[in-house]
Structure formats: structure tokens, C-alpha cells
Amino acid sequence: MSWLTTILILLPIGGALLVAIAPLSSYGLGSLAALVSLIEVAVWITAVGKFDFGNPSLQLSQQVSWFADLHVSYYVGVYAFSLWIVGMTVVVMAACVIYGWWVGRDRGRAYFALMLMLTGAIVGVFTAQDLILFYAFFEAMLIPLYILIGVWGGPGRLRATQLFVIYTVVGSLLMLAAIIVYGLQEGTFNLTEMGPSSSTWLFLGFVVAFAIKSPLFPLHGWLPETYRESPPEVSAVLSGVVSKAGLYGLLRIVIPKFPGPVHDWRIVLLVLASISLVYGALLAFRAPDFRGVVMYSSLSQAGLIVLGLFAGNDLGFDGAVLQIVNHGLISASLFLIAGMVERRCSTGELRLLGGMARGRPALATVVMAVGVIALAVPLSTAFAGEFLILAGVFQQGWWWGVIGAAAMVLAAMYMLRAISGVLHQDVGPAVPDSALDLRLGELAVVVPLLVCLLGLSAWPNLISGHAFGGNHAQSVIAKGLP
């Protein structure tokens, strides 16, 4: 019994309520929200201090009955891997809130309240251990996102929100049907007690919902417009954190609870993941704008992580968790950088950009550093993650490894194209001479993310070696994550 996890969920939600009513100016509300999100990071660090990484079972848990006749309870807690994903979440959310504060979003009261509410909901998804509670948080994420994209988004935002909501609601309602049937069959909704199920229908209900969220080919139809029309920091949250809810769901629910269907459908999922990986990389290579590159690379990376998850061995699971954290940090940084570039040049189109490195050393350094990590250069943390995943999936068949390796080459191609399109070559027509280097506020947002990435590059084993307590991921998951 520990309140820490509950505090992690409720602190941002309480902060949201405070922001909604506090009699402050927009700037004051922004600083309040930034403060809350930083305290959230501090709470997470406290949780890490209290966590026993040698123990693979649920920790810092708390359970209170919610309604007893259907055996539903408020049950939260963290495993080692969820602790890392939560950490990534709170760091990225803090960066995004601070970025929103720095650019001075209008209608600040609503904006910051929604961002904080979103933080609470996402942390809830990663810590809920009761299926109904998990679903509640999973859906609750959508409420602030709908408004955040729809109000602060670009010109095509109405269509984008509609697409996004229709896709995700369809997926999550299929999941709701599956949850109800599964829970009533088991007689409890408590994830730690639910036994394995062999039903293919239930399995598909969950997989479709998570595949839409991740997203996985061919259910990624919402992705292009949503990521392009959202404000940059919301895109960062979407691709860095929200999409991870889908991958987390696969890891927490699908793989431990449906061993039979996972075994039967492994090839299908590996094929879909490979298609996402290669197709996403090719689209990223052809994308006309910087954000396009980043968003399609997200599709590609989601494919890679699913490849690791369905490799079904220690290497794959460890690599997938590491890569979830890596990609969260990388794609959030890249989307924020895209936003910073767009602010200066009022466009993200690569053919109108170029030559921004000259006279802007900070921008050049940050873009280059994040970009190089993103393309998984050896010694970077992304390289460690991808290597583990490929080594894991290689055990399923050498050809999966070949596809993954080919995609790594493609990643280098699209990332270098994007970097040189922004920084190098001739000065683009959309780049005004007066465009400033990164300001202190922007650096304060991106540099911490970059520092996290560099730290992980130095010691990727911090996550990959401490995600499942004692490094036997496969056996822990095979027991259904008790």
C-alpha cells in the first residue's frame, strides 16, 4: 500500500483544477502549470528511489474497492518497465507544458488545464492494474486531446480531430466489449489476478485498439493529418507518449493474457510490424516537410517496437521497453524542434528551408545531436534499443532481422535528409535572415530531453537491464505479470 502512484496520477489532475480556477494571468497560469509538471517529475524520482528493481512484481500499489458486485476496484501500481515509461511521460509532458508556456498559447486557462489533465490520464493508463480503470484512463486521454488539437491546431484541425476521434473511439469501444466479456468470464477485472484467455475474438478486440493507438499499419489512417494539424507540443505528446499507450497495452495486457492467440497470430503481427517499419521509413523519406519526416518515422518506430514485443524473448522485451522510452524522448524533441523551426520560417517544407546552421550554432547543435541519436548511430541509446530488438527478433527467423536492419539504413537516409534539408545546403527562400538562434526558453525545453538521451546513451542498461527485475522478461511475462 503506497500513495505514491496515486499521487503521480492525482497531482496533475489537481493541478489542472487549480489552473482552471486560479485567479492568475495567462502567464501566471503557465508558470503554475510548469511548476506542477516539474513537481510531478520530482515525485517520479522519489518513486524511483523507493522502487526495488530486483523484484519483478507489482510495487507501490494501492487498491480500493470501486464497485463490488462486478469486482471492479481502483487498483494502481507500477512494474519496473511501467516505471520507466511513466518517467518518460512526466519528462516529456513537463517539456511540452513549458514549451506551451514559452510560446504563450492563447486561452491559457483552458490550454494548461487540459495539458495537465492529459498528464494525469496518461500516467493513469501506465499504472492502472484494473481493466475498467485502465479503460477509463485510456478514454480519458481522448477528452483533452480532442480540444487541444481542435482549438489550438492548424487550419485543417476540424477534419483532423474528427479522424483522430473516430479511429480511436472505434478501437477503444471494441476493446470495451472485449474487456467486459473477458472480465465477466474471469469474475474479476483485476489484471494481476486474471488468468490467461484463449479467445481469439477478445485478443483481436484488444489488439485492434492498441494497433490504432500505436499506430500500426494498416490502422494508421489518422496519423498524418493529426500530427500535422496539431500544435507542435501536442504532436510531441501524441507521438512521444500517447501512442505508447498502445504499445504498453500490448506489453501489459495482450502478450501476458493471451498466450495462445499471441502464438497463433505472431506471424501476422510480425508481418504488419515489418510493413509499418519499412513503409513508414519510405514515407518519411518522401515526406515534403520536417514534421512529415518525424511523424512517419514514428510509424516506423512503432513497427520496430512491435517487432521486439512479438519476438517473445528476453532481448526483444528489454529492447522494446528501452526503445519505447528512447522514441518517446526522441520524437518529442523532434516535434518540438519542428515547432521551433516553423515559428521562425512559418513553414516546415524542406524545399523552402535550408542553411539554418549558419550563424545559429545552438539550433544546429541540437538538431544534429537529436537527429544523430534518432538515426541510431552506434553508441547512441537508440542503437542499443534497436540492436536488442533485432537480436531478439532474429531468433524468430533471420529474415525479420534483415528487414529490421534494412529499415535502420532507411532511417539513416530519411533522418540525414531532414537534417541537411533544415541545416545545410543553400539558405532556403522561407528562411529570413532575421530568424534567431534557439532562445534560452527553447533550449530549456529541448536540452533536458537531449541530456536524458545522452545519459541513456552512456548507460542504456539502466532501462534494458532493469525493466523486468532480474532480467528474465520472458518468464515474468509468461506468468502473466503477477
Added chain:
Amino acid sequence: MIATPHVDWLALSPSLELLGAAGLLLMVAVFTSGRTRKLCAAAVGFGGFAGAFALAIVVGARTPDGAAIMSDSIYRDRYAALAQLLVAACGAIAVLISYGEQWRDEHLAEYYALLAAAGAGMIFFVQAANLMTLFLGLEWFSIALYVMTAIDIDLIGSLEAGLKYLIVGAVGSATLLFGSALVYGITGELSFNQIAAAGHAHDAMLVVGLAMIIVGLAFKASAAPFHMWTPDVYQGAPTPVTSFMSSATKIAALAVTYRLLLTAFPADEHLWRWAIAAIACTSLAWGNIAALVQKNVKRILAYSSVSQAGFMLIAIAAANSLGVRAMLFYLIPYSAMSLGAFAVVAARERELGAPVTLDNLSGFGWERPLLGISMWVFMLGMLGFPLTGGFIAKFYVFSAAYEAGWWWLIVVGVIATMISAYFYLGIVRSMYLRDAAELQLAPAGGSPPREVVLQAGVLICVVVTVVSFFAVQPLIDVCRAAASSLPI
């Protein structure tokens, strides 16, 4: 000398108290005028409903074991008490919504008198224990509602709506009456218990009678395909009247339907379960699809109420104790959301002086933060999103369907919910995602009326909607106590 049954005044008290309030309101109409009348009428109306609410609680608390009383004419049990309590609460909030409406002075107190009379009728209706009291209650509240629908002679469409409601409603009542006559004809019994005991379950005449009774009640619950009056009447009636109709009438009709089917026709369960499931699916399909193309917000909400009836009918089709609990629980957030949504529409209507459409809702969420957020909550609740009781309600309904072995009803419900996302979120989209600059219609001038009373009503509805998500256990305990009165 004919022996008269013992009269249990306490069991009748909620309905009689409200009837007394209606009489008092007619006195208010005679003895006061102007501002005093407005204040007094609303106060007496609210007091009447609050009194009925309190008396229903007393009856419920003092009736651990329910039974049919007074020659099997009415029930005194917790099931009826819970339904009465909900109806009374809806009436009280409807008074709060009505307060700011620009009624003609000469009809003001009569309006509240009719509202109280309709509430009294529903409260009597939900405790009906035989076919005679059932029909009496039904006509009692229906006639009051017909008049209320047509009461605002300045409102275009109000009279038309009243007439439509009268004609279609009369067809519904007549069908119910005919069905009752058939059932009485074959069994020779009027009271629900005796009909079941008479044992003519497989007689064709009884089955036809049962079908006609279901149709008659489905008219009142506005379940498709018996919902034809709903969009026109909801749109044409003054908005406070619509708010009361959409919540209280549904509570009364659905509560009585469940009781009647379980008590009087248990042997025909295999038949009526299918009939109810068919009506539920039709309502879900029709209500949600028709709502997609509507532009008038009241019409959207009318079709939404058809689809919500479909969800509650799923609980009836389940015909198990979880189903009773699910339906009773569903009614709590549903009536709050429905009342609240129409209250917000009423506020916008008063501000614009024109019918509310999706277009002229633009920017409303930013102009009136409290009402905007409330509407947002109601729409998410109707959609069945978490953080509102609507989610728990749908969860219970689907669980009941699964427990009854009809998982395909879950699939139908889930598909219906997917479709409904478009129009429920469409209202949110109008309120928040478009700017006031896109407004088609300039507000009537000056700052909007403050409407503290209406806002208080909306706030109560929001609290109920949200609290029913968190405090599920106490509410479910109440519903379980009520459900134990039914023979299941």
C-alpha cells in the same frame, strides 16, 4: 355493505402531496400577480417536488419488504420509491430550468400547476400494481404533458407539437388500453400478480395483449419504431417542458415496463425478451443514424433520447437482477444529463431569442464557460465516456446483457455508441472548435442574462453526472435494494 380496503396514506403521500402543490399553485394563479406570482409559483412548485422527494425517501426507508396494497392496486416498495424519488428530482430541476423562461404572465402559475400534476401522475404511475391504475396514471400525466407542450402560444410550433403529441399519444394510450382489455379478457384479472397466477401464458390472446401493452409503453418511452412524435414534440415544446419530458417520462415508462413484464408475464419471458431486444436494437439504430443529419440541437437531443432508451431496453431484455440494477442505475446519470443538456439549450435560446442550431452554438463554450463545460460533460456522458456516470451505466447494461447470454446486444450497443460519437462530439465541436466570429446570428443584444437559478440546476446535473462515476457503490446499493422488490 361493501368492505373498503385499508388506505395506506403514506404510500400515496408523494403523489398526493404533489397534487396538493398543484392545487396550491392554482390558488397562486388567482391571488398573486406580476413578480410575486413568478417567485411564488416557482417556489411552490419546487417545494412540491422537494416534498415528494422527501416523502419517497421516507416510504422507501420504511418499506423493507415491498407488497401490493389496497386490493392490489398500488405497490408500496423500494422499487417504486426509487423511481418516485428520481421523478421528483427531475421535476424540481425542471422548475429551476423553467424559472427564467419568458412565460406569459397569465399562464405562469398554471404551467407550474400542470408540471406538478404531471409529476404527481408519474409518481402514481410508477407504483401501479394493476392494469387499471396503470392506465389511470398514464393518462393522468399524459394529459398534463399535452397541455404543457402547447402552453406557450407565442412559441412557433408549440401548438403544433402539442397537437401531434396529443394524437400520437392517444394512439399509444388506446393501444395500451386495448392490450389491457385483452389480457383482462383472457385472465379475468387486473392485478399484475394475479395475471401471472392465472396461468394463460401461452394463450394467443394474452400474447397479443402483451404485445399491445409493450407498444403502448414504448410510445411513452419513445423507443423506436414508436418514437415518431419525439423529435417534433421535443423540438416544438418549450425547452423546460422538453427537459422534464425527456427525463421523467422515460424514468416512469421504463420502470413500469420492467416491473410489469417481470411481475405479470414471467411465463412469457422468452417472448417479451426478444420483443424488447428488437425494440432496443431498432431504437439504437434509428436514433443514432437519424441524429447524424440533424442541425437543430433539440432535435439531436431528441434522437439521442431515442437511442438512450435503446440502451436501457437492453437492460430490460436481459431480464436478470443485474439488468434491473443496470436500468435503475442508468436512469440516474441519464436523467441528469438529459435535464442538464436541455437546460443549456434553454439558456442559449434565451440569449439568442432563436432556436439553437449547431451553427449558432459556435463559440458558446468560450463565452459561457460554466454552461459550456457542463454541456461538454453531458455530451461525454451520453456518449458513455469515463469520468461520467454514463460510462458506468453502459458498462452495467452491457454486463447484464452478457450475463443473460446475449453478447450480441453488446456488439449492437458498441456499434451504436461509435455512431453516436459523431453527433455528440459535433455539439462539442460547435461550442469550442469554431470561433464566435463564425456566428450566424448576433446575440439579441447586451450581455447574456445571468440566470443564476438555471445555472444552479445545471450544476446539480453536472455533479450527479460526475459523482455517479466515482460513487458507484452507494448508488448501486440503493439500486440493488430497489431491485430486490421485483420477483427475480
